Amino acid sequence: MPLPFIFLTLFYFIFSGVNALYGVNEFEIIKEFIRSLAIVVFSVEVLHRTSKKEIFNILLIGAVSIIINALVFPLANANFYPTYGRYSGFYLNPNLAGSICLIGYSLSYLVPKLGFRVLGQFILTLAGILTFSRTFILIWLLINLVAIYRSRKNIITPIIGAGTFVIFFAISSMLSLNKERFSAFSSIFSNEQAVQTKTLGEDSRTETWALYTEYVLDKPLFGNGYYFFQLHRPGLPGVHNSYLMVIGEAGILPFLIMIGIYLFILYRSLLVFKTNPEYLYLSLTISIYLMTGHGYFDNYCNIFLSMYVYINVKEKLLNEQQSIFTS
Known part of the structure; x- marks a missing residue:
């Protein structure tokens, strides 16, 4: 039973619910609490029965x-205006879609057949580019660097990525893309003397986080209440950071539990890096991407996949210790 995730869910909803602003629907809080707790408790058996291949x-x-x-339904952007030009498919949010592509990319290193692995990495990279997520590009590069460090055979993956970018730019004229981000991305690979850092840096996450500093410091122990950082109640943009959301809405205790969970996952993933590098790729992707969105208790993907890594690295080390003891 993943007790840290249970405690995180309990304390987040208890503290944020008690401090919820007047007008927030209490029934909605209870409903979301039951949903999140059900995901944490009942997903364990699902995770044990689900293979990495699946x-x-x-x-x-x-x-x-x-x-x-992007190709067939370019105007279908459910949560944004039709000509938004950033695509997300089933996931409805480009940043979430970018994280999903990276998680799939992390698992692609386990695919034994070279042809299928190359095809999968091409599809996941192209899909990630179409989200126009800046974080996707950064983590994609990081994963590839770590993969090459582990094995020189993985040098093929950046080559696949370069080919994917070439194809993307070749077909870009046929797509309805976010013009500002496309122009900025193009400047990275063109002969322009200066990259369009203004566009790449606009709506900077660090600037957004800084706007919420006073609200965190104002109520650090028990937070400002459920959805305070998500529904822009201070008249600000969404916080776009799950760690800040937790401390800002529910206070220091759930925040420390959350930090502990992801430090544990990263540390344990490093311990099994030689035999199972995919866990480090997954840990890096999830823990970094949590700093780009605040839907941790809403979309369930992050909790589900975080639990997947947590359970596997814990069992992996336990099995190794048992084998050493019995040998």
């Missing part, structure tokens, strides 16, 4: 939906 295939289908969204 998760990879599901995420690959999700990546294909992003490409179809």
Whole structure:
């Protein structure tokens, strides 16, 4: 039973619920609490019965939906205006879609057949590019660098990525893309003397987080209440950071539990890096992407996949210790 996730869910909803602003629907809080707790408690058996191959295939289908969204239904942007030009397929949010593509990309290193692995990495990379997520590009590069460090055979993956970018730019004229981000991305690979850092840096996450500093410091122990950082109640943009959301809405205790969970996952993933590098790729992707969105208790993907890594690295080390003891 993943007790840290249970405690995180309990304390987040208890503290944020007690401090919820007047007018927030109490029934909604209870409903979301039951949903989140059900995901944490009942997903354990699902995770034990689900193979890495099955998760990879599901995420690959999700990546294909992003490409179809861009090619066939470019105006279908449910949560944004029709000409938004950033695509998300089944996931409805480009940042979430970008994280899903990276999680699938992390698992692609386990695919034994070279042809299928190359195809999967191409699809996941292309889909990730179509989300126009700046974080996707950064983590994609990080994963590839770590993968090459582990094995020189993985040098093929950046080559696949370069080919994907070439194809993307070749077909870009046929797509309805976010003009500002496309122009900025193009400047990185063109002969322009200066990259369009203004566009790449606009709506900077660090600037957004800084806007919420006073609200965190104002109520650090028990937070400002449920949805305070998500529904822009201070008249500000959404916080776009799950760690800040937790401390800002529910206070220091749930925040420390959350930080502890992801430090534990990262540390344990490093311990099994030689035999199972995919866990480090997954840990890096999830823990970094949590700093780009605040839907941790809403979309369930982050909790589900975080639990997947947590359970596997814990069992992996336990099995290794038992084998050493019995040998």
